[in-house]
Amino acid sequence: MNDTAFSATEIVKHYGEIEALRGVSVSGVYGQIMGIVGDNGAGKSTFCRILSGAEGPTSGSVEIGGTKMTTFNPREAASAGVGTIYQNIPLALHSSVSDNIFMGQEIVKRPMFFGIHRMDRRLMAVKAKDALAAVGVDVDPRRQARALSGGQRQAVAVARMVLFQQRVVVMDEPTAALSVDNRKRVYDAVHGLASSGACVLMVGHNLPEILAIAHRVVIFRQGRIVADVDAGQASEHQLLQLMSGVKPQEMAR
């Protein structure tokens, strides 16, 4: 069985004079959480945007689940199985959790009168509950989204990934605005997501937390991946060195 969830080959991205990515090659594995770290401006978000089809590379190629991306638009990426979770989740605050999970892909009942379609709220609530349970989130799907904490909102977004079977999930600093408790909620949900078989890319600046949640960490520096380490073997100090490019003896001073 092929367990490669995505592979990016020699990705280069220029913005005018700026070389945001200078030849990035990396692949991800189903069920694996890949931490992505690097200094500000290292190219992490640019890489995430290319993988999620928000923009195309200047050169290089991306395969998702063995299918080569050609047009680089969000629809192409989504149908190939890529889901994206941003820092701020755009929920419809006056709708229920369940309606938010199904937003845009509602389940409709068979039309009874004059071909009028009605949403099957009961079935959606049941499925939403299952998806929330799969990521270990204890939220009533009938609750209004505005009643949720930031962490619960992110967890709802993670549950949506499970429900729609997005197999590559890109998370660009999903916890940057959250409290410690809420960050933990999101990490728990991400564990559930990876256990369901998804390959999760998680960009973050909190190195101890990235080391704790990820199986593997890739380090970006100035538009390149300079290291790819096993999270269980790496230390925060090591990551800092790799991020800055400063040699150990210089760091010690």
Ligand SMILES: Nc1ncnc2c1ncn2[C@@H]1O[C@H](COP(=O)(O)OP(=O)(O)OP(=O)(O)O)[C@@H](O)[C@H]1O
């Ligand atoms: N739309 C854009 N137009 C011009 N330059 C851009 C654009 N997006 C990113 N850049 C530049 O590309 C480089 C990489 O930026 P990117 O946002 O990918 O970094 P990052 O690693 O996500 O940083 P941070 O940790 O601050 O989020 C930076 O020099 C940035 O200024």
Ligand SMILES: [Mg+2]
């Ligand atoms: Mg960024």
